[in-house]
Amino acid sequence: xxxxxLSSYLFILPALAMVVIFLLIPAGYTVVVSFTKWDGLGIPKxxxxxxxxxxxxxxxxxxxxxxxxxxxxxxLAFSVFLGLLVAYFVNRIRLANLFKSLFYIPLTxxxxxxxxxxxxxxxxxxxxxxTLLRLLGFxxxxxxxxxxxxxxxxxWAWTWKTVGMNMVIxxxxxxxxxxxxxxxxxxxxxxxxxxxxYVVFPMLRTIxxxxxxxxxxxxxNIFDIIYVMTDGGPYRSSETLAVSMFRESxxxxxxxxxxxxxxxxxxxxxxxxxxxxxxxxKREVHY
Amino acid sequence: xxxxxxxxxxxMIVLGFLWILPIWPTVLxxxxxxxxxxxxxxxxxxxxxxFGPNLIKAWNQAKLGRYFINSLIYGLLxxxxxxxxxxxxxxxxxxxxxxxAFGWFFxxxxxxxxxxxxxxxxxxxxxxxxxFYDTFLGMSLFYIAICIPFCTFIFRNYFLTLPGEVLEAAxxxxxxxxxxxxxxxxxxxxxxxxxLFLFQFTWIWNDLMFGxxxxxxxxxxxxxxxxxxxxxxxxxxxxxxxxxxxxxxxASVPTILLFALLQRYFIEGMRLTTAGE
Numbered sequence: 001x002x003x004x005x006l007s008s009y010l011f012i013l014p015a016l017a018m019v020v021i022f023l024l025i026p027a028g029y030t031v032v033v034s035f036t037k038w039d040g041l042g043i044p045k046x047x048x049x050x051x052x053x054x055x056x057x058x059x060x061x062x063x064x065x066x067x068x069x070x071x072x073x074x075x076l077a078f079s080v081f082l083g084l085l086v087a088y089f090v091n092r093i094r095l096a097n098l099f100k101s102l103f104y105i106p107l108t109x110x111x112x113x114x115x116x117x118x119x120x121x122x123x124x125x126x127x128x129x130x131t132l133l134r135l136l137g138f139x140x141x142x143x144x145x146x147x148x149x150x151x152x153x154x155x156w157a158w159t160w161k162t163v164g165m166n167m168v169i170x171x172x173x174x175x176x177x178x179x180x181x182x183x184x185x186x187x188x189x190x191x192x193x194x195x196x197x198y199v200v201f202p203m204l205r206t207i208x209x210x211x212x213x214x215x216x217x218x219x220x221n222i223f224d225i226i227y228v229m230t231d232g233g234p235y236r237s238s239e240t241l242a243v244s245m246f247r248e249s250x251x252x253x254x255x256x257x258x259x260x261x262x263x264x265x266x267x268x269x270x271x272x273x274x275x276x277x278x279x280x281x282k283r284e285v286h287y
Numbered sequence: 288x289x290x291x292x293x294x295x296x297x298x299m300i301v302l303g304f305l306w307i308l309p310i311w312p313t314v315l316x317x318x319x320x321x322x323x324x325x326x327x328x329x330x331x332x333x334x335x336x337x338f339g340p341n342l343i344k345a346w347n348q349a350k351l352g353r354y355f356i357n358s359l360i361y362g363l364l365x366x367x368x369x370x371x372x373x374x375x376x377x378x379x380x381x382x383x384x385x386x387x388a389f390g391w392f393f394x395x396x397x398x399x400x401x402x403x404x405x406x407x408x409x410x411x412x413x414x415x416x417x418x419f420y421d422t423f424l425g426m427s428l429f430y431i432a433i434c435i436p437f438c439t440f441i442f443r444n445y446f447l448t449l450p451g452e453v454l455e456a457a458x459x460x461x462x463x464x465x466x467x468x469x470x471x472x473x474x475x476x477x478x479x480x481x482x483l484f485l486f487q488f489t490w491i492w493n494d495l496m497f498g499x500x501x502x503x504x505x506x507x508x509x510x511x512x513x514x515x516x517x518x519x520x521x522x523x524x525x526x527x528x529x530x531x532x533x534x535x536x537x538a539s540v541p542t543i544l545l546f547a548l549l550q551r552y553f554i555e556g557m558r559l560t561t562a563g564e
Contacts, residue, residue, distance in 0.1 A: 007465065008383035011378060011379035012379050012380060019397075019435055023406055024394070024398065026408075026410050089299055092295060093296060109542065109543065112493070116535050121312075169561050172561065207561065250499075258407075259408050262402070262404040
């Protein structure tokens with residue numbers, strides 16, 4: 001049975017090797033690169049924490065950090081909130097399935113396509129948004145070149161894409177809620193808001209944590225839609241950390257600095273994930 | 288009571304309108320000629336159906352057809368490759384009593400926790416120096432690798448829910464480990480396979496960043512890179528917008544189809560990943 005014992009390790013080996021070679025070693029190497037000044041071609045020069053100190057002096061980085069925070073906060077405010085709202089209301093109206101499909105469609109198309117669609121929606125002359133505004137007697141705006149309007153315009157495009165996902169998860173959560181307490185509330189004459197606030201929402205806590213964490217992590221990593229819609233412009237005003245990392249590394253070839261941004265981003269995301277895992281496991285103990 | 292449902296209907300109809308607003312004019316746009324696009328309002332119907340010519344233009348001149356086939360191959364190879372390798376590893380980790388099973392699992396799973404930016408620079412350098420850069424093989428291997436951690440997470444949890452007696456019985460009958468995996472455990476996990484195929488194929492199909500960094504020539508580039516490069520709104524270089532939209536619609540067909548066919552499994556997958564059942 002030595003062969004059988006050996007085979008069980010051989011089963012793990014290919015997957016493990018792939019992950020280590022293509023993901024974990026590169027991740028470790030990025031840490032090393034982040035301590036160097038490197039144009040990607042010559043010999044990297046060790047500069048210690050130089051790249052990290054550079055962050056506070058670099059106004060592009062600071063803008064990018066601020067934009068990332070705006071993305072994170074407003075995706076929570078729009079996408080998670082609307083996802084919950086839609087999930088809570090959709091089963092109480094006629095044509096519920098039609099409405100669900102409507103919110104479901106954007107999640108089946110890519111972020112790139114979403115970006116292309118909204119690029120056209122926001123286009124200054126022929127775009128749908130400005131055409132509608134002018135019909136209603138308002139002046140059109142250049143949505144993607146005014147700062148900070150461009151960031152909010154892109155956040156709305158992202159909201160359009162992601163509400164369906166949050167709706168699906170909240171619908172799963174709502175299914176697991178027992179109906180008796182909700183019925184009891186109605187009989188006792190609680191208002192809609194009271195029922196939701198004191199009965200339904202507390203029971204949705206675990207699933208809400210999941211949605212919030214997913215939304216946080218996705219918006220920290222936001223890249224595709226910005227790359228397509230503004231490419232971080234005009235004048236690098238709408239970049240987020242992920243976009244800055246890409247531009248510094250593969251357009252300007254400041255690979256050491258790009259690596260430092262990647263590490264900074266990773267530390268933030270890992271910290272958020274850690275809090276999330278801690279919250280979820282803590283709650284499971286209480287059940 | 289009446290007021291309440293009136294409010295709910297108002298909210299839902301307003302949201303429904305906002306959600307359909309981008310879809311309808313975009314679809315319409317793909318059917319217009321470039322000239323009509325310049326003079327018509329967005330709700331006006333095209334004088335005749337230009338979808339065919341638009342698509343052919345995007346398909347041939349912009350080489351979207353080539354990119355489309357590339358991504359189809361990456362999606363199929365990447366998703367199936369990752370599903371095979373990770374289910375095999377998970378079978379061993381969950382069921383074969385290997386030493387340090389959780390440790391192995393943890394190492395593989397840790398590939399899901401970092402933002403993708405952390406892999407880019409070293410991968411790029413590694414690919415250039417090993418000759419994997421701008422090759423089909425290099426892209427396929429990378430896509431398999433990036434999908435393995437999540438697949439392993441799902442398969443391990445799934446295999447742990449299957450009863451262990453099956454394995455004992457089969458081994459008493461003289462089945463090899465691989466045969467038990469191939470003939471019993473893999474067929475039993477059909478729904479996990481469906482979920483993962485949907486998720487991973489979609490991920491690979493929609494990938495923009497790695498395609499941009501790891502490839503250069505049209506014969507290797509994936510579809511989203513091709514699409515992203517087509518847009519010339521920003522530069523104002525007079526891109527043929529209707530044919531771009533026709534191309535974008537066509538590029539969405541595989542994932543829309545997958546989601547439509549595997550909708551049940553999508554819900555199931557979200558339940559697996561979010562509710563931790």
